[in-house]
Amino acid sequence: MxxxxxxxxxxxxxxxxxxxxxxxxxxxxxxxxxxxxxxxSPTDLVAGALGSCMMTIMGIVARRDEIDLTGSQMEITKIMSAEPPRKIAKIEVKLSMVTATEISDTDKAKLERAAYTCPVALSLHPDIEQAVTFEWNVAVER
Structure with a gap:
């Protein structure tokens, strides 16, 4: 179907x-x-899909491990190639992670690993650079 x-x-x-x-x-x-x-644009959706997929997979791991990521945010920047053919050259994802309580470096690493291995990240062509950064416990109003 x-x-x-x-x-x-x-x-x-x-x-x-x-x-x-x-x-x-x-x-x-x-x-x-x-x-x-x-x-x-269609390429905006690709960039947005990468960010949404990363956060969703992190959310699955966080829920399983009873970590609250509510209020976490991301900024996604899509950069198109300067030379033909027209295609996505780079996607920058900046994740500002908020947790209800302090979490360990081990949990942070587990969540970050989940993001890097989300299905969209693994499906994108290897020529598309994925520049991902994490900020933890950023003060965001809940």
Whole structure:
């Protein structure tokens, strides 16, 4: 059974529907590639998928080990290649991790390892540099 159904809406825009949930995502070509940039571009979704996957896998490990990561955040920067062919050259992921209580260096290492081995990270082409940094116990209002 298909996972996603995508329809081209014209004017460099698509609508993808997640068939199990019915949730939709609109994409637009970016302004630096003939688009309006009014929505995520397909390559933005790749970068966002990497960050979301990392946090989700960390969340699975954290829940199993009773570590609360609620309020943790990330900033993701996608960098396109300067030379043809047009492709993602680098994705920078900065994770600002918040925990309810102090956690050990062993737990931090376990969570970081989980992020690096998420399915999206392992699925991206090895030519795409994944620059990942972690900050632990950053003060973020909960």
């Amino acid at each position: 298909p996972t996603v159904q995508t329809v081209y809406l014209g004017d460099l825009r698509t609508q993808a529907t997640h068939l199990q949930s019915g949730t939709t995502i609109i994409t637009d070509a970016p302004t630096d590639n003939n688009g309006k940039g009014e929505a995520f």
